[in-house]
Amino acid sequence: MDQLNQHISKNKEQYLSELFNLLRIPSVSADPAYKKDVVKTAEFIRDKFIRAGAENVKICETAGHPIVYADKLFDASLPTILVYGHYDVQPAEPFELWDTAPFEPEIRITEKHPEGAIFARGACDDKGQMYMHLKAFEAMMETDSLPCNVKFIIEGEEEVGSKHLEAFVQGNKALLEADIILVSDTGIIANHTPSITVGLRGMSYVEVKVTGPNRDLHSGLYGGAVANPINILCDMIASLHDCDNRITIDGFYNDVEDVSDADRKEMAKAPFSEAVYRSDLEIKATHGERGFSTTERATIRPTLDVNGIWGGYIGKGAKTVLPSAAYAKISMRLVPNQTSEKIASLFQKHFESIAPESVVVEVKPHHGGEAAIVPTNFTGFQAASMAMEKSFGKKPIPVRSGGSIPIVALFEKELGLKTILLGFGLDSDLIHSPNEHYGVFNFFKGIETIPLFYKYYTELNK
Amino acid sequence: MDQLNQHISKNKEQYLSELFNLLRIPSVSADPAYKKDVVKTAEFIRDKFIRAGAENVKICETAGHPIVYADKLFDASLPTILVYGHYDVQPAEPFELWDTAPFEPEIRITEKHPEGAIFARGACDDKGQMYMHLKAFEAMMETDSLPCNVKFIIEGEEEVGSKHLEAFVQGNKALLEADIILVSDTGIIANHTPSITVGLRGMSYVEVKVTGPNRDLHSGLYGGAVANPINILCDMIASLHDCDNRITIDGFYNDVEDVSDADRKEMAKAPFSEAVYRSDLEIKATHGERGFSTTERATIRPTLDVNGIWGGYIGKGAKTVLPSAAYAKISMRLVPNQTSEKIASLFQKHFESIAPESVVVEVKPHHGGEAAIVPTNFTGFQAASMAMEKSFGKKPIPVRSGGSIPIVALFEKELGLKTILLGFGLDSDLIHSPNEHYGVFNFFKGIETIPLFYKYYTELNK
Numbered sequence: 001m002d003q004l005n006q007h008i009s010k011n012k013e014q015y016l017s018e019l020f021n022l023l024r025i026p027s028v029s030a031d032p033a034y035k036k037d038v039v040k041t042a043e044f045i046r047d048k049f050i051r052a053g054a055e056n057v058k059i060c061e062t063a064g065h066p067i068v069y070a071d072k073l074f075d076a077s078l079p080t081i082l083v084y085g086h087y088d089v090q091p092a093e094p095f096e097l098w099d100t101a102p103f104e105p106e107i108r109i110t111e112k113h114p115e116g117a118i119f120a121r122g123a124c125d126d127k128g129q130m131y132m133h134l135k136a137f138e139a140m141m142e143t144d145s146l147p148c149n150v151k152f153i154i155e156g157e158e159e160v161g162s163k164h165l166e167a168f169v170q171g172n173k174a175l176l177e178a179d180i181i182l183v184s185d186t187g188i189i190a191n192h193t194p195s196i197t198v199g200l201r202g203m204s205y206v207e208v209k210v211t212g213p214n215r216d217l218h219s220g221l222y223g224g225a226v227a228n229p230i231n232i233l234c235d236m237i238a239s240l241h242d243c244d245n246r247i248t249i250d251g252f253y254n255d256v257e258d259v260s261d262a263d264r265k266e267m268a269k270a271p272f273s274e275a276v277y278r279s280d281l282e283i284k285a286t287h288g289e290r291g292f293s294t295t296e297r298a299t300i301r302p303t304l305d306v307n308g309i310w311g312g313y314i315g316k317g318a319k320t321v322l323p324s325a326a327y328a329k330i331s332m333r334l335v336p337n338q339t340s341e342k343i344a345s346l347f348q349k350h351f352e353s354i355a356p357e358s359v360v361v362e363v364k365p366h367h368g369g370e371a372a373i374v375p376t377n378f379t380g381f382q383a384a385s386m387a388m389e390k391s392f393g394k395k396p397i398p399v400r401s402g403g404s405i406p407i408v409a410l411f412e413k414e415l416g417l418k419t420i421l422l423g424f425g426l427d428s429d430l431i432h433s434p435n436e437h438y439g440v441f442n443f444f445k446g447i448e449t450i451p452l453f454y455k456y457y458t459e460l461n462k
Numbered sequence: 463m464d465q466l467n468q469h470i471s472k473n474k475e476q477y478l479s480e481l482f483n484l485l486r487i488p489s490v491s492a493d494p495a496y497k498k499d500v501v502k503t504a505e506f507i508r509d510k511f512i513r514a515g516a517e518n519v520k521i522c523e524t525a526g527h528p529i530v531y532a533d534k535l536f537d538a539s540l541p542t543i544l545v546y547g548h549y550d551v552q553p554a555e556p557f558e559l560w561d562t563a564p565f566e567p568e569i570r571i572t573e574k575h576p577e578g579a580i581f582a583r584g585a586c587d588d589k590g591q592m593y594m595h596l597k598a599f600e601a602m603m604e605t606d607s608l609p610c611n612v613k614f615i616i617e618g619e620e621e622v623g624s625k626h627l628e629a630f631v632q633g634n635k636a637l638l639e640a641d642i643i644l645v646s647d648t649g650i651i652a653n654h655t656p657s658i659t660v661g662l663r664g665m666s667y668v669e670v671k672v673t674g675p676n677r678d679l680h681s682g683l684y685g686g687a688v689a690n691p692i693n694i695l696c697d698m699i700a701s702l703h704d705c706d707n708r709i710t711i712d713g714f715y716n717d718v719e720d721v722s723d724a725d726r727k728e729m730a731k732a733p734f735s736e737a738v739y740r741s742d743l744e745i746k747a748t749h750g751e752r753g754f755s756t757t758e759r760a761t762i763r764p765t766l767d768v769n770g771i772w773g774g775y776i777g778k779g780a781k782t783v784l785p786s787a788a789y790a791k792i793s794m795r796l797v798p799n800q801t802s803e804k805i806a807s808l809f810q811k812h813f814e815s816i817a818p819e820s821v822v823v824e825v826k827p828h829h830g831g832e833a834a835i836v837p838t839n840f841t842g843f844q845a846a847s848m849a850m851e852k853s854f855g856k857k858p859i860p861v862r863s864g865g866s867i868p869i870v871a872l873f874e875k876e877l878g879l880k881t882i883l884l885g886f887g888l889d890s891d892l893i894h895s896p897n898e899h900y901g902v903f904n905f906f907k908g909i910e911t912i913p914l915f916y917k918y919y920t921e922l923n924k
Contacts, residue, residue: 030778030781091777091781160779161780203682207780213745215559215896216894216896217743217895218893219795221863223767223795224765224767224795225748225759226749226750227745227747228767228768230770234695234768238697239700281677281688282675282676283674283675284820285689285819287689288686288688298683298685298687303681305784306693307774307775307782307785308781308783309696309788311770311771313555313770314770314789315553316492316493317553317828318622318667318669318793318828319552320667320769322769323769327776329775333686357747358746358748358749359745366780367780401682402684402685402686403683404682404782433679433680433783434677434678435677
C-alpha cells in the first residue's frame, strides 16, 4: 500500500480543490429552487468517475433527482463491493448563523480539528465522505492496485428520504448485484478513537396542520371564545409525551427491540462524559426518557421531536392575530422492529383522535425508513475493523448511532446485502446545522482507509 | 342638518377618492421597512386638515412615529370635543391570502355590505373610521355648522401599543384640554342594529424565547437525549391553561372584575346566535373558559392567546433539525381592574418558573394597555345614543367589546376625560386579517352621525 499512500499524499491539494468545487454547488434536494444545481452536481460526479477510469458511468433519471452509477468490474471470481453515497445536502437555513457562506468552502482550525476543517454545507454529510470513495477508487486505479470489483451508486435524495431509490433498486437488481455494501455517512467517536456504526435508528416524518376558524381573526374580538390553532397545536404536541418523557401514542412501543441488560452494560463501556456533553452544548441538564442513559436515549430508544413549528404573526413587533391555522413538522426516530409506516399511521390515528372538536387536523406523512443492525461476526465488519485498526493504529469500537440511514434496511430487503458503515465524521461536525464542517484529517484518513477495506475484504473472501 | 347632509351627499365621490389615496400608503407601524410611508401618511392627514379649515395643524414628532394635531377653537363658552384616531395599520401579511392587494383599495359587494365595501388594509381599522371625522369636520366647516370647539390627535402607533402617546399627552395637557373624547375605532352589531361600545379589554403582550443547546443539532444524533426547545415551548404554552380553559398563571385572576349576574343577564339580551357565529367561522365548536358564554368569553373574561410561534425548519420538505431555540408571541386580554404591567410581570415570573432545567427562558414584554368601562349615565353617552338613534332610526345597544383601545384608560388617567366609542365597523370586517374591508354605507353613516353627536353634545352641555 506504500505506493498508494504516496500517490494519495502527492495529490492531496488536487483532492481538496475538487471537493471545494463540489461543495460550491448548492445541491439542496428539499428545495425545488435548487433543482438545476442538483443536476449540475450529478454531472460533476459523473465526470469525475469517468476521469477516474470507471466504466458504465451514467446518470440514471428517477421520478425525482437523478442517481449516478459507475463501476469497474474486471474479475468475476473476485468479490464486488457496492459503494453508496449521496451528493444532495440539507437546506442551509438559517443562513445568518453561518460564520462563512455555506456554499463557499473555507478551511479553518477548530478545537476538534487542529489540522483544519472544511466549512461548508455538505462538507461532511455527505459530499466530503462520498468523495473520499471516488478519490480512493481513482488512487487505486492510478496505482494499479484495485483488488476487487466495485460498483457505485450516488443518489441525490438522501436528505429528503431517498424517495425514488427503492424503485431504482427494485428495477436494477442485476446491475446492483454485489457481495457487500460500503457507505461513509456516519462518524467515529474522536480522531484518536475510531469506531464503526453497527446500529441505526429508523424514522417516520410527518407534517401536521391544525385549522380553526376559516380566516385569521382579531385576537381581541374573538380571543377566549374561539379555539386558537397555535394553542391547540401546543396542547396536542405537549400531550405526545408523558411525565416520564415516554411517547403517549397508543401502541408506539409495542414493537420496540428490548435491549438486554448485558448489551446495555456493554454499550455503557464506550467512552462518554455527560459533563463534557453538557458543556459542549452549553446546557444545564440533559432531558429524555426516564430510566435510560443519555447514550441509550440517543441510540436504542425511539423519540419524537418537533423539527419545525409555525403559525400566526412571526415578523417584527406585535400583531394581535388569532390565526386560522398552525403547523408543525414532527419526526420520530425508530429502533429495530418498529416499522416507519406503522408508526406514521399510529401517529396519524392518535393525533386525529386527540384533536378537540373546535379544530380540524391534517397529518401528512413525509418519508420514513427502517432501523438497522450491522452484525459484527462476518467478513464485512471484520475487514472494516482491520482497515481502521491499520490506518488509525487502534481497534475501532462498534457503536450504535441515533441517526437514520434508511437505505441500509432497503438494501437488505431488496438486494439481500449487509451494509458496512465506515464513516469518518465527528458528532461535533454540525451536520444539518449552520457551520457544518469536516476535518481535513478525516477526509484523508478516509481515502487511506477505504483501499484497506477493499484489500482485507477481498482477502477474507477469496 | 339638511344642508349638511346635502353637502355630504354631493361630495361622496370626493370623500371616497381621498380615502382611497390614504389607503394606498402602507403605513405599517410595526415594520421599520415602512417608516417613510408612515411619515407620508401623517403628512397626508396634515394637508387634509389644513384644507378642511382646521387651525394650529402640525405634525408632532415623538420618539417613534409622529402625531398629527389640529383644532378649531372659536368660543371658549362652548364645549370642546377631542377626537382621537390613528393612521397606522396592522401588517398585511400573509399577502397571499388577500383577494386583492392590501394597499390597492377596491370596492366589492359582500353579503354584509350589499352597498359595497372598501377592501384594503386599514379600510376599517382605523383609516376609514378616522377619515370620517376629518370629512365630517370639513362638511361642518363648509356649511358653517360647527356647533362647538374641536381638537384632533391622530397618532401613528396604535397598532404597536401607542408607545409614545403617553409621553405626548403628559407633555401637552393644556393643548389637549377638552370636555370629552370621541373615537371611532370600534363597531356596531349590524348595519340595522346600531350599538355603542361601553367596555374594552386591556392587554399585555409578551414575546418569549426558549433556548436549549447552543446550536441547531441533528435530531437523529441528539434527539431523545437533549431537550428540544420546540417541544418544551409547547409543553409550557399548553400548561398555561387548565382543563377548564382557565389560565394557570399564579394570581392571574386576582383583580378580575366580578360581573354581577344581573349584568350578565342584561348582556345576554344582545342579539347573538351561536349557530351563526360558528357557521361564519366554519368551526364545529366554540372553545373557551368553562362557565361562560361565547359573548362573555370574548368580552368580560381575560384570555391568553399565542399570536405567533416559530422555531426549527419551516421551509418546504423535511429537515431533521433539533433547533437551538423556539419563539412565541403571546397576548393576554385583560378586564377592568387587572393592570397590564402586573399581568406581564406575573406572566414572566410564572413562565420562568415552569421552565425545565434543560432550557433557558427569556420573556420580553412588548406593550400593554388597560381595560376601560364607559358610563352610560352622562351627557357624552346620551349624545352618542341620540346621534345614532337619529341617523340609524333605531336606539343603539350598549355593548362590551373584547378588543383593546388602551388610550381610553390613558386619557382618563392623564386628562381626566371620558371617551365615547362611536364606531361603525362590523365584526365581519376582517380587521387585522387578510381582506379587511369597511362598508361604504358605514363610512357615510359615520360622516352623517358625527355632526349629530357634536350637535347633541353641545346642546346637552350649554
